[in-house]
Amino acid sequence: MTRLLILGGTKNLGRHVVEAALRDGHEITLFNRGLTKPGLFPEAKQLIGDRATPDALEVGEWHGVIDLSGFLVGDVRRTAELLRHRVARYTFMSSIAVYASKTQPGMTEDAELLPWPAGTSDDEFTMDLYGPHKVRAERVLAEVYGERAASVRSGFVVGPYNPDFGNWGEALATGKAPECAARPDQPIQHLDARDLAAFLLRLTIDGPGGAFNAVSSTTTMAELADAWRSAVPDALPVDWDPAVDRFHLPNDGSNDGTFQLSNARAVAAGLQVRPAEKSARACVEWIKAGNTPPPPPH
Numbered sequence: 001m002t003r004l005l006i007l008g009g010t011k012n013l014g015r016h017v018v019e020a021a022l023r024d025g026h027e028i029t030l031f032n033r034g035l036t037k038p039g040l041f042p043e044a045k046q047l048i049g050d051r052a053t054p055d056a057l058e059v060g061e062w063h064g065v066i067d068l069s070g071f072l073v074g075d076v077r078r079t080a081e082l083l084r085h086r087v088a089r090y091t092f093m094s095s096i097a098v099y100a101s102k103t104q105p106g107m108t109e110d111a112e113l114l115p116w117p118a119g120t121s122d123d124e125f126t127m128d129l130y131g132p133h134k135v136r137a138e139r140v141l142a143e144v145y146g147e148r149a150a151s152v153r154s155g156f157v158v159g160p161y162n163p164d165f166g167n168w169g170e171a172l173a174t175g176k177a178p179e180c181a182a183r184p185d186q187p188i189q190h191l192d193a194r195d196l197a198a199f200l201l202r203l204t205i206d207g208p209g210g211a212f213n214a215v216s217s218t219t220t221m222a223e224l225a226d227a228w229r230s231a232v233p234d235a236l237p238v239d240w241d242p243a244v245d246r247f248h249l250p251n252d253g254s255n256d257g258t259f260q261l262s263n264a265r266a267v268a269a270g271l272q273v274r275p276a277e278k279s280a281r282a283c284v285e286w287i288k289a290g291n292t293p294p295p296p297p298h
């Protein structure tokens, strides 16, 4: 049994992290504002607070912290410094949006990262600043924790509670055509939220530290769609020109490198990637049980 502090933990990916940690017998403390699904995990200790003023974290010791709610470098710096002598390991949920190039195939974790736009405040957020904030948050953690920090870079995270690639889960659950406003040969990487949760826990308990591309190997949208379609009998063909653009990737190759990352370092550190049809089957069953997936991320 290990004492873990989870920053976030109640919405999409975080739910899988908390469920897996509780299943493994760990003692969990959640820190969030208490707005998203309050009372979801009665077995966990709950600390209420905002990342901007994390006073509730001034007391307590944990083996590790998993940071799922770090979108601003200012927020991550506050918790990093506040917890530095009271947690052994700090695992940060970063993103594949950190890379400077969106076209170069085969990027490892050492590829060039996005610059910080001059004149921007540490607590200012726009979607254009999502990647730059993650880059700087990773650097803050490396400075404060060294090898005790891990930064996990993922992209499309799918599974129950999480968005999928548009209407795929819902379409397959209800006999409609899966829609996809992307090139059929568009490269794509993905990861089941349950595999990502297991990897986050593994790094937080045993290490190693550093940055990790936590993604599947590269496939194409057509191959991925076929894998999802194989989850149900008699799935309809994909509609590659849907009237509603729920899931869009640039068609001109300008984003292809983002989904051809090397995952070798993460796999060597223990990342396991289940086949896409297993994620699809879990999503379809979850939707058939009456759940509605959240909209795709942009």
Ligand SMILES: NC(=O)c1ccc[n+]([C@@H]2O[C@H](COP(=O)([O-])OP(=O)(O)OC[C@H]3O[C@@H](n4cnc5c(N)ncnc54)[C@H](OP(=O)(O)O)[C@@H]3O)[C@@H](O)[C@H]2O)c1
Residues within 6 Å of the ligand: 007, 008, 009, 010, 011, 012, 013, 014, 015, 031, 032, 033, 034, 035, 036, 037, 049, 050, 051, 052, 067, 068, 069, 070, 071, 093, 094, 095, 096, 153, 154, 155, 156, 157, 162, 297
């Ligand atoms: N596709 C993906 O899912 C994907 C891909 C790459 C990276 N990521 C990263 O994964 C992380 C998010 O995953 P998730 O949304 O699934 O996580 P989550 O942990 O399930 O949900 C977000 C949590 O953060 C809490 N929170 C939000 N704002 C807060 C604030 N100001 N102060 C304190 N707590 C706050 C929310 O609770 P309250 O509302 O109650 O505060 C909620 O528990 C992010 O760091 C994201 O960048 C996700």
